[in-house]
Amino acid sequence: MRLTVLPDDVTIEVNEGDNLLKALDQAGIVINSSCGGRGTCGRCVVDLVNGDIRSEYTKNKKVGQGQVLSCKATIHSDATVSVPNDGRRLSSHKVLINEVELDNPFDFDPIFRKIHLTLPEPSLTDNTDDLSRLMVELRKETGLDNIRMNLAMMRKLPRVLREGKWQVTVGLNHDGQQATIIDLEPGHVTTKYYGLAIDIGTTTIKMNLVDLTNGKNVASQGEYNRQQKYGDDVINRIVYSAEEKDGVDILQKAVIDSINTLINRMLKEHGIQAHQIYASVVAANTTMTHLFMGIYANYIRLEPYIPAASTPQCVYGEELGLMMNPKGLVYNLPAVGSYVGGDITSGVLSTQLARREMLSLLIDIGTNGEIVLGNQDFQISCACSAGPTFEGGGIKYGMRAMDGAIDKIQLSEGCDSEAGCEVTVSTINHKKPVGICGSGLIDTIATLLEVGIIDRTGSFVKSLKNSRLRHNEEEGWEFVLVWGKDTEHGKDITLLESDIKNVIRAKGAIFAGIRSLLKHMSMSVDDIEELLIAGGFGNSLNIKDAVTIGMLPDLPLEKYRYVGNTSLKGAQLSLTSKEAYNQVMEFAKGMTYLELSVGNDFMDEFVSASFLPHTDLTLFPSFNKKL
């Protein structure tokens, strides 16, 4: 039985009764469903061109005539479906890696090293065994006690020492507690060796291949996390992992596959062998770390929200199936709690927030929003479930920052005119508009608020005579950003009133989080000396817009600093400096985790922040000035 997918015109063999979503996956068409194929998010709707495809769920979800919900559909004849690229489809386009440089205060001292040793030759009067002979010299060279050797190396040792005529090159890793010899080569070996810094985001995975002989970046790669098809955000992933058979294993395999694809790409490009990668440092949110390690994550989701391990111990590459030296160590940066993970402690490391006098607020907005407030004296953190809004989740034409995503708009005069105003949109890579990404959403709402098309509650001002503002039966009021004739898929790209409410919820959660941390420390926004913006948004977030809608505090713009992907940076610092690794372990222990669901403070703040920009306009003096 054959399934053809348009517009790609890809045909694959399927069996009677096969699930359509899985079949599409096999055909290489990855649909950005957010519920993990449980039939609830409605994002995997495809157009049925011909054939017998039966959907058990169609009645419950709103899908148009001639459409099916692919996760709940089965194939019963040769069939053709069309999956238009309207932002629901994950393009295989590479994740952009544009980075901000941060100072590296650490000396180069990687967690894996190759060390050349010259051993005294044994004799009848110096008949120490090979292992002790090696250890004595290694101890002198490294100052480390208690170095171990695995059995495979034990077995190699006598021949290697003699082949190298008592010159030997030792590969030594150190997991923070214990150093272990994982490689032995005769002679003085000068081949290069490498490590990986990996940032596993809920949405994207980014990594750097680092030359551990000098600390330099050899290659960088990014890719979507293949777990996405099992759920858009951490909660949906956890649900999938807990409720589906072998769910944890499936999710683990997905993320390992993603990572291995990237590694493979870098290795090929540079002619490097997998076994030359001797260490990997991973920074990820707590859920991603659990699933990467294959650890049951369900209690992260259930009150009282307990991770299995904030700091999982180091494991060997082979235990996870990573494409690297099988005995090379994989380090996970430590989490503070269920929703403040290794990606955040990594950010604290790379910004050195906890080593500075200045009071800083670090905000990392990815699929979740995590916030750290602190300086050298204290650090307190919290997580606010911004949800996947800024990555396109829950927004009709929402999408990630991919080709064709609207990231900025401009309005002409005439908002209150029958003809409607002109909307000029800018898109990523100047492609025909497909949808709207996170920074585009913020910019759009800020702009519509400023010109008075939406009011402070986030409702459209329906009295306006703008022809772009219209009501549709199914979804209520919407504002047309781009007419169908100008879009990639021929449909109007619109912003729904419900989209605006979703953005308000997300931005309100972030602002309420900031206020809750400050309140807990009896501080006010004015005490903040520096605001560090990290994460997925990178420097595409327009801070002025974010202040306008009340997501970020109304502070002088010069207090804001983009710090880029601090999660990846911290992983790389830890890879190339034992001191950095030790620091991040310490930071995680010292940092307070404020559970926002305890007490009413957060909820009060959240309600107050559910306006544009806020109920209390004294907090947003710039906004007052504008009006």
Add this chain to the structure above:
Amino acid sequence: MRLTVLPDDVTIEVNEGDNLLKALDQAGIVINSSCGGRGTCGRCVVDLVNGDIRSEYTKNKKVGQGQVLSCKATIHSDATVSVPNDGRRLSSHKVLINEVELDNPFDFDPIFRKIHLTLPEPSLTDNTDDLSRLMVELRKETGLDNIRMNLAMMRKLPRVLREGKWQVTVGLNHDGQQATIIDLEPGHVTTKYYGLAIDIGTTTIKMNLVDLTNGKNVASQGEYNRQQKYGDDVINRIVYSAEEKDGVDILQKAVIDSINTLINRMLKEHGIQAHQIYASVVAANTTMTHLFMGIYANYIRLEPYIPAASTPQCVYGEELGLMMNPKGLVYNLPAVGSYVGGDITSGVLSTQLARREMLSLLIDIGTNGEIVLGNQDFQISCACSAGPTFEGGGIKYGMRAMDGAIDKIQLSEGCDSEAGCEVTVSTINHKKPVGICGSGLIDTIATLLEVGIIDRTGSFVKSLKNSRLRHNEEEGWEFVLVWGKDTEHGKDITLLESDIKNVIRAKGAIFAGIRSLLKHMSMSVDDIEELLIAGGFGNSLNIKDAVTIGMLPDLPLEKYRYVGNTSLKGAQLSLTSKEAYNQVMEFAKGMTYLELSVGNDFMDEFVSASFLPHTDLTLFPSFNKKL
């Protein structure tokens, strides 16, 4: 093609060209060859009854008419061979485990423990992760820092804690440097758990299954080391391991198979599961330890005689394929040098030689002879290659202490008479005589020396008219101990003059070793306050006989003490007491290893000791008295 083996009347299928020795092995007939099938020892000769069996080697080795050297023979038709039980065949009879009780000065504190913990239940205000929650309580309970958990347990942890309602039973091993959680069960689990103490001798393997909840012995088993078919002594084993393809792996498999057979027997007998065995402590000579671990051992044999590792690090049961919990640790007791192994440090532990004021000499005579001299202030050790003589190697009718082995003789009057004297022999288990074991050899030579049938050089007094004393073309002079009509196999059991010379070489090496140690410390035999006799001989060695032939020093018999298998005992002490394990590690570090091949002292002593009892009779005052 079929091969039938007599007198067992076993028939197996073989292929054209199959090696006869290997075919016999398949048929379950294990021949005690000492050269490892290299055609040099001549011990695997079998009688050809019928069929086409071709032996390429028959010309070089003396084999009788109708006999073939099975290691060098191939099968070319249906055939029948006879393998008489004349001591060359390893009977499957169990190794005797008759043991001497020694004091156990250690408190019960096993290296593996199961610990029951009650954890505080988490809440929104106590939201520590599961791993930290567990570690806090475990640290309180054990006082240990830096406890680890392997990935499999990490994955189990969240469900186990909740299933047990925050009651958990933790299996914790400790390798002397690091404690690791290798088992987690919900609730308070009271199932028994076990450990193994294993003594791997070159010839025999003995082990105890120990209940680690109370330290009591549950079962004991012994068996021949299946490596024997690859060589009789450590040197032949090393040669085999180094020169044959996959030699190390083959020898490792053989010893692991031997051990697993014993484990399996004990488990079945007591209805215990393999995974309930959480720790194994192994005491063995250095070569046996290397081959047990699968480590290349060839440099033990080559000057300057360097082991790959005196103290190999702990490994998991699964790494060696042992029938036990896959993540249970296997501990090897530490060696001092290439020829003073973990069996000897184990002996020092079990005799507490290094903790006492009294100057002791510990002699362990197995396939090799190892000697330790010392007290609480110093310990010095050496090894003298007694060779396999006392286990029957190099002796025409030599055999191990199995059924039918002569262990004692008595002569009637009339040694110088045509009729010959009467010889009354006692055999093990009162079976018909098959051959002569080590203690039998010593007793026979001592007796023949005392009555004047052999002189102090070890030659027969050929002028005697005793009809038991005869000359044979092939092998020279011999003394008939038992006439063929009274033996199991119908052949006369005789002692050759060359057998006597071999015994003299072996006993001379031991005595020269003792003297070398004393000389090195500027001491004399009279300084020795206690002589501890350990090892294979057990208490079957007649000390008076051993003194008569000059193997042991001529000291008052009350200074001698049989201490039995101190190697196995030390392993068990280490299993049931961390303090004991730490002690033996310390002992190994502190002990001096005297390499006898350095300088001329040992050779001079050896030459002087190559008489009965010695060239210097002032060292053997009792002998003087007898004459």
